[in-house]
Amino acid sequence: MGEFELLARIRERLPAAGPRIHLGSGDDAAVTVPGGATATSVDALVDGVHFRREDATPAQIGHKALATALSDLAAMGAEPGEAYVVLGVPADYGEDECLELLDGMLALASVTDTDLAGGDLTRAAQLFLAITVVGHAPDAEALIHRAGARVGDALVITDEIGAAAAGLLPDAPAELRARQLEPQPRLGAGRALALAGATAMIDLSDGLGGDARHLAESSGVALRIDAGAIPFAPGSKESMAAAGRDPWELLGGGEDYELLASLPPEQLEAATEAVRVAEGIALTKIGEAVAGSGVEIRLPGGRLVEPGGFDQLA
Amino acid sequence: MGEFELLARIRERLPAAGPRIHLGSGDDAAVTVPGGATATSVDALVDGVHFRREDATPAQIGHKALATALSDLAAMGAEPGEAYVVLGVPADYGEDECLELLDGMLALASVTDTDLAGGDLTRAAQLFLAITVVGHAPDAEALIHRAGARVGDALVITDEIGAAAAGLLPDAPAELRARQLEPQPRLGAGRALALAGATAMIDLSDGLGGDARHLAESSGVALRIDAGAIPFAPGSKESMAAAGRDPWELLGGGEDYELLASLPPEQLEAATEAVRVAEGIALTKIGEAVAGSGVEIRLPGGRLVEPGGFDQLA
Numbered sequence: 001m002g003e004f005e006l007l008a009r010i011r012e013r014l015p016a017a018g019p020r021i022h023l024g025s026g027d028d029a030a031v032t033v034p035g036g037a038t039a040t041s042v043d044a045l046v047d048g049v050h051f052r053r054e055d056a057t058p059a060q061i062g063h064k065a066l067a068t069a070l071s072d073l074a075a076m077g078a079e080p081g082e083a084y085v086v087l088g089v090p091a092d093y094g095e096d097e098c099l100e101l102l103d104g105m106l107a108l109a110s111v112t113d114t115d116l117a118g119g120d121l122t123r124a125a126q127l128f129l130a131i132t133v134v135g136h137a138p139d140a141e142a143l144i145h146r147a148g149a150r151v152g153d154a155l156v157i158t159d160e161i162g163a164a165a166a167g168l169l170p171d172a173p174a175e176l177r178a179r180q181l182e183p184q185p186r187l188g189a190g191r192a193l194a195l196a197g198a199t200a201m202i203d204l205s206d207g208l209g210g211d212a213r214h215l216a217e218s219s220g221v222a223l224r225i226d227a228g229a230i231p232f233a234p235g236s237k238e239s240m241a242a243a244g245r246d247p248w249e250l251l252g253g254g255e256d257y258e259l260l261a262s263l264p265p266e267q268l269e270a271a272t273e274a275v276r277v278a279e280g281i282a283l284t285k286i287g288e289a290v291a292g293s294g295v296e297i298r299l300p301g302g303r304l305v306e307p308g309g310f311d312q313l314a
Numbered sequence: 315m316g317e318f319e320l321l322a323r324i325r326e327r328l329p330a331a332g333p334r335i336h337l338g339s340g341d342d343a344a345v346t347v348p349g350g351a352t353a354t355s356v357d358a359l360v361d362g363v364h365f366r367r368e369d370a371t372p373a374q375i376g377h378k379a380l381a382t383a384l385s386d387l388a389a390m391g392a393e394p395g396e397a398y399v400v401l402g403v404p405a406d407y408g409e410d411e412c413l414e415l416l417d418g419m420l421a422l423a424s425v426t427d428t429d430l431a432g433g434d435l436t437r438a439a440q441l442f443l444a445i446t447v448v449g450h451a452p453d454a455e456a457l458i459h460r461a462g463a464r465v466g467d468a469l470v471i472t473d474e475i476g477a478a479a480a481g482l483l484p485d486a487p488a489e490l491r492a493r494q495l496e497p498q499p500r501l502g503a504g505r506a507l508a509l510a511g512a513t514a515m516i517d518l519s520d521g522l523g524g525d526a527r528h529l530a531e532s533s534g535v536a537l538r539i540d541a542g543a544i545p546f547a548p549g550s551k552e553s554m555a556a557a558g559r560d561p562w563e564l565l566g567g568g569e570d571y572e573l574l575a576s577l578p579p580e581q582l583e584a585a586t587e588a589v590r591v592a593e594g595i596a597l598t599k600i601g602e603a604v605a606g607s608g609v610e611i612r613l614p615g616g617r618l619v620e621p622g623g624f625d626q627l628a
Binding site (some may be wrong): 027045088121123124203 | 336340345354360363364386387390431433435436437438439440442447449453516
């Protein structure tokens with residue numbers, strides 16, 4: 001593979017740049033005119049650490065890399081703008097696989113109105129991606145941080161969780177497996193929640209338990225979660241039980257990329273309707289913010305659990 | 315090494331964020347309010363491909379990674395703003411080495427007024443870095459592209475070249491070796507050239523010959539270069555000769571990170587003075603843009619050469 005030849009083939013595939021891009025891929029830097037505030041996030045994905053080459057198609061790897069990066073913008077309530085992609089390519093990864101990976105990324109970029117505005121390509125010992133995404137908002141105050149939850153706020157979650165973690169089980173149903181391999185960034189829901197008055201927001205990459213702890217610590221509140229109210233994906237708890245695992249381990253299962261947000265209880269109804277209209281998914285109240293610190297998850301029956309980790313590559 | 319512990323130690327080292335940063339490292343994304351146009355560039359550096367761990371200190375690796383990224387902003391005439399850093403860490407690379415690498419980066423960030431606004435840390439098979447830098451300008455027109463050189467323009471170069479390539483020779487003097495390991499992004503010179511009317515600009519990462527070709531192709535002109543006018547670093551040609559290499563191979567030697575620019579000849583004097591004031595270095599006319607295509611380098615004596623590659627990791 002010649003780097004310049006592959007770059008040329010990549011550039012051929014890029015669609016025309018959107019109106020914010022004044023100068024796209026191929027110069028020393030891309031030029032944009034943001035207007036307002038920007039939210040910028042970087043994510044690295046490494047073969048054997050974040051995914052396994054042999055367990056996903058190149059298109060799925062490309063999709064998931066961009067999806068997880070865009071999920072951070074969703075969690076800010078930002079509108080997606082530009083993506084910059086670094087691809088580290090091992091000697092046994094072919095040019096066609098690189099292009100298929102890019103196509104998976106471009107398909108999601110197109111759906112989410114994200115411009116692939118630049119990148120870099122390098123030889124590497126293992127396949128890796130580093131994705132930078134830039135999102136936009138009218139002003140800095142329109143973007144939702146992890147800090148900001150207030151005592152009395154309702155704690156809500158989008159759609160369902162547990163599918164991505166259960167999808168890693170050896171005999172996982174295809175539907176759960178698909179949610180592990182092709183997560184959807186909740187960009188519409190994130191903007192809807194921001195507009196509906198969310199006080200704090202985070203995307204579920206590490207798992208509900210861990211990410212709730214991040215939100216609680218940043219905000220200086222405690223979060224009380226009713227496990228019975230958590231919307232688990234159909235089949236996820238059953239798959240865990242069938243594999244001889246405790247279904248509640250899913251509380252520590254990551255990679256669902258749903259949004260966890262706090263908001264004043266009086267905004268709950270309007271926020272639920274806004275998320276339904278924006279993204280066609282449910283918003284569910286699973287708990288509330290109270291004075292104190294830490295996260296308390298109460299199982300049906302009353303037992304309290306501290307959600308632990310879940311081996312992502314089990 | 316625990317990722318969270320190392321991240322905490324890294325955050326302790328970060329200086330207070332600059333005025334453009336509304337939300338720094340630690341949330342889902344960094345929030346900035348750019349105001350005007352932005353130039354964004356990403357660069358990957360991989361151990362064994364772009365550098366060798368055993369040939370440089372961690373601080374030098376960190377410095378060079380950020381320097382090469384900032385050099386792309388210099389070549390746009392942009393003011394440096396934010397940097398986002400992905401670090402892939404192999405099992406045998408210690409926490410102290412990671413922090414030393416970061417310190418090398420932070421020292422350059424401080425000097426150049428760049429905010430380290432976010433990043434990601436991951437396990438990897440080999441040490442790698444992916445750096446995203448964002449630069450700023452009052453408007454998109456203030457940023458200089460590779461395209462834009464016009465027939466009749468003077469072709470100029472900052473400071474001296476050849477040191478970085480000669481610095482790779484086994485018996486290279488310490489001074490040349492230092493310029494290979496610790497390049498300086500020409501940010502002041504880049505802004506001065508942009509203000510002084512540069513029509514096109516590129517940084518010399520691949521070598522004068524190759525980068526001149528990029529500028530010529532993008533601009534749709536031919537470039538005629540007088541090799542006798544090129545300011546080679548003292549000792550660089552001598553080191554090549556002593557190693558039994560043709561000194562003119564330096565025309566294809568990369569990693570000097572000086573700037574190559576075109577500008578109307580009547581601007582030459584003002585630009586030279588502006589670069590001297592901004593960065594204390596010389597600006598030298600080495601040729602001109604003429605009608606046609608390609609790059610022609612004329613050696614003293616009249617022989618024409620096509621600059622070839624130079625083995626960067628010889």
